[in-house]
Amino acid sequence: MDSLIPQLGLALAIGLLVGLERGWRERETPDGGRTAGIRTYGIAGLLGGIVAALAVSLNAPSVLIAGFLGFTAVFAWYKARESVHDQNYSVTGVVAALSVFALGALSVVGDHRAAAAAGTALAAVLASRDLLHGLLRRISWIELRSALVLAVMTAIILPLLPSRAIDPWGGFNPQQVWLFTVLTAAISFLGYIAVRAFGTTRGALVSGLAGAVISSTAVTVALARSAKTGANPWPLAGAATLAATVSTIRVTAIVAIVAPSVLGVAGLAILAAIGGFTLCGILFLSRHAISGEGTQLPRNPFELGPLALFAVLFAVVSTVSAAFSVGSSSGMVATSAITGTFDVDVAVLSALRLLGQPATVEAVGHAVLIALTTNALGRLSVAAVAGPVRFWLPLAGATAVAVALGYAAFAMLPHFEWPGPPAVMGSSS
Template sequence: MDSLIPQLGLALAIGLLVGLERGWRERDTPDGGRTAGIRTFGISGLLGGVAAALSLSLNTPAVLIATFLAFTAVFAWYQARESMHDESFSVTGVIAALGVFALGALAVTGDQRVAAAGGAALAAVLASRDLLHGLLRRISWIELRSALVLAVMTAIVLPLLPARTIDPWGGFNPRQVWLFTVLTAAISYLGYIAVRALGTARGVLVGGLAGAIVSSTAVTVALARTAAAGGSPWPLAGAAALAAGVSVLRVAGIVTIVAPSLLGVSGTAMLAAIVGFGASGALFLSRGRVDGDGTEPPRNPFELGPLLAFAVLFGVVSTISAVLSIGSSRGMIATSAISGLFDVDVAVLSALRLLGQSASPEAVGHAVLLALASNAVGRISVAIATGPVRFWLPYIGATIVAAALGYAAFVTLPHFEWAGLLGTPNP
């Protein structure tokens, strides 16, 4: 009995939380003009908890099943009358009520944490209607199809790929290569969706920061071209510096997901570099106003052609790194420096794969930082090639500041390994 009271309280709270969102959305409807509001949804959750408690007490699941079917029939009937009156075809209210009832029952019969999380997620999804509908209006069919095709390929093809290295040097693991390729594309897709949702018309700063999650080099080229066309060079250089900081942050996120133990080696240096880029970018932005777009719409990172090309390049670089790292980690570090000029993700992931196999955490941390430094050199090169001196000179200054802070943090702060996290990334 003592445990049943908080369980029923959670069932009631789940209903009240969802009912709060439903009631607020229909707050202008007069009393008696809607099927369910905050009180009805709260009682629905409590009803699910009571039905579940009776089923457990009587050891008869039929009680819960019968109550659920009766609740569904009554609620759906009233919702149908309201829909005919309002000439609406939305079934969201019925599905939400069924979800509240089921979560209320789960709060009594199952894991209360799962029930609470499910109630919060249900309320959040209901409250995100305008955001989700707006997002659907902005996404084209080609983008949606690419994401769906990739999801199918991941769910079907990934389990079929060999989960072991198939080359004599232990560098090419098909499942691991594909998994990291999907991971990188998914992170890039977040930035791509941000640009699509916000729109590049909101300015250089928003578009540049979001676009940097996809490709900081592409953002740098776009900003340099804008400066060459007559845009204010200082704030454009500031936006490029902030985009570079986002790129470092993106790599830090990949390291955190794939091999968090490396944060004890390279995390402080990456954090210091992010601070350097951020401070320099803020300083440059204060010297003028950014007008116009300044960024080109980023390419969809879920396009199958570039995605497969990335996987092939990743596999080749991983194999070369494995070959060169036999007996020494210098080959892996050299490979990271060279490949980082073209694609920092390939360089970083290729080094992370060797953690716990043929490379130590310290060596892999060095390779990650060197790949970032090499990629920064690549961005400077394209900035010089496409932008005026007044753009790339302050951008080089920001890069030097970030590199100096990162190096200082790397050589002065202690390195450490996180117990229990060290090991080879799981395929």
């Protein structure tokens, strides 16, 4: 009895919470002009709890089933009359009331914490009607498809993959490879959503910084082409330099999520390089204002083709790195240097994948720094091919400053132990 009282109180609270949102939305309706308000929803939750308690006391689940069906019939009948009068075809109120009754029952016979969380989520979803409807009006089919693909990748494909290494060296774990692929896709998608939220028509700077979340190399090529058409190269070089900053921050975020212990080795060097890129970028931008519409960002947060290529490349690099790292970490560092030239995410994630067995934190930290360095040099190479000297020369100076500051910080400042577990995920033997 003592435990039943707070459970019934929770059932009532869930109904009142949902009823508060429903009643506020229809607050202008005269009394008696609507089927349910704050009181009715509150009573519905309490009724669900009472019926569930009776079912437990009588050891008769049929009581709960009959109560739910009876409540559904009565509420739906009244709601149907209201819909005919108002010419409203929305069924949200009925579904909300049935959910309140069910959550009230769950509060008594199930997990009360799950019931409380679900009731809060229900009220939040109901209150977000305008936001969600506005989002549906603004979202494109490509963006919706990308979100669905990401959901399928995470909820369906990931659990089906084997969670053990299937190669002799312990480098190719399909589930871990796909997890890192999903992580990269999610970061790209979130960056794309940020671009959509803040707009992309503020010139090359905003476009470059936002586009670097997806691909700093692509942004650099676009800016180099703009400089080649006669635009002022200094601010474009500044935008490309700050895009390199964003790319480095993105990689640092991946390291912090997957293996935060590596930041104890490489964190200060990366921070120094970020500072160098940022200062040089600001200096270049101060020489002249950016004009024009800027670069065009990718229309899709991630394409299936490049994403599949990323997964294959990541699997190959992980396997090769593991094979070369048997008995020595120099092979992993060499692989990171080569791969980082054209895809820093693959290089860094492949190195992080080997943390613990066989690679040490120190070796993985070296591999991450090498991958960032070669990626910066690769980005500079495409800038030199696609743009004029006045564009890539300032970018080369900024790259040299960032690399020099990063090396100085790595060589002169002490490494430290990062608090917490050494890695989120390591190899399995």
